[in-house]
Amino acid sequence: SQTIHQWPATLVQPVGSPLSLECTVEGTSNPNLYWYRQAAGRGLQLLFYSVGIGQISSEVPQNLSASRPQDRQFILSSKKLLLSDSGFYLCAWSSEGSQPQHFGDGTRLSIL
Amino acid sequence: GENVEQHPSTLSVQEGDSAVIKCTYSDSASNYFPWYKQELGKRPQLIIDIRSNVGEKKDQRIAVTLNKTAKHFSLHITETQPEDSAVYFCAAEGFQKLVFGTGTRLLVSP
Numbered sequence: 001s002q003t004i005h006q007w008p009a010t011l012v013q014p015v016g017s018p019l020s021l022e023c024t025v026e027g028t029s030n031p032n033l034y035w036y037r038q039a040a041g042r043g044l045q046l047l048f049y050s051v052g053i054g055q056i057s058s059e060v061p062q063n064l065s066a067s068r069p070q071d072r073q074f075i076l077s078s079k080k081l082l083l084s085d086s087g088f089y090l091c092a093w094s095s096e097g098s099q100p101q102h103f104g105d106g107t108r109l110s111i112l
Numbered sequence: 113g114e115n116v117e118q119h120p121s122t123l124s125v126q127e128g129d130s131a132v133i134k135c136t137y138s139d140s141a142s143n144y145f146p147w148y149k150q151e152l153g154k155r156p157q158l159i160i161d162i163r164s165n166v167g168e169k170k171d172q173r174i175a176v177t178l179n180k181t182a183k184h185f186s187l188h189i190t191e192t193q194p195e196d197s198a199v200y201f202c203a204a205e206g207f208q209k210l211v212f213g214t215g216t217r218l219l220v221s222p
Contacts, residue, residue: 032208032209034209042215043201043212043213043214043215044156044201044212044215046209046212049208049209051208057208090155090156094210096208097205097206097207097208097209097210098143098144098205099144100146100158100161101146101158101210102158103155103156103157104155105154105155106154106155
């Protein structure tokens with residue numbers, strides 16, 4: 001069966017520090033991969049998605065970037081975090097756009 | 113591109129009552145409509161989905177209906193229980209992604 005792993009579960013970072021969140025999927029090949037951010041009490045904001053290695057689509061311009069160095073690995077990065085980057089970051093995968101997305105457990109990021 | 117609107121934003125019911133959450137979408141080419149439940153501090157989890165070739169789908173106490181002509185779909189929860197309290201998100205198929213509604217906070221009071 002397929003599983004999705006996200007780490008770390010929680011992260012506290014100072015303003016201006018770099019960020020790297022990693023997501024990996026097991027049990028499937030060539031998945032679509034997604035990064036979402038969720039502010040407290042708010043909806044799901046799609047940040048990036050990828051339909052293949054090296055293919056990244058950005059939904060919202062900001063100081064974040066994403067990379068997909070391997071088929072089942074998706075990384076979210078920032079060179080300098082802002083206070084507004086705080087939130088709950090969720091990675092998800094699907095077999096294609098018209099199929100269910102399955103979410104990881106998320107990373108709760110606090111910026112101080 | 114696809115746009116999804118979801119109502120109400122908050123819904124309070126008594127245990128045992130029914131709850132209905134409604135969503136509308138804009139892209140008539142969309143054919144896939146999932147619903148997710150997110151408990152506090154947890155990840156969203158798929159609870160039911162429907163495709164455009166059917167008008168209704170049921171799974172125990174939850175059901176989803178789809179009206180393609182009117183471009184709206186609804187989640188129905190019968191005999192609500194306190195453990196149904198959560199945020200529910202609808203979504204519609206976009207290009208290589210899902211477009212989510214803004215969520216409905218359902219509170220079921222004992």
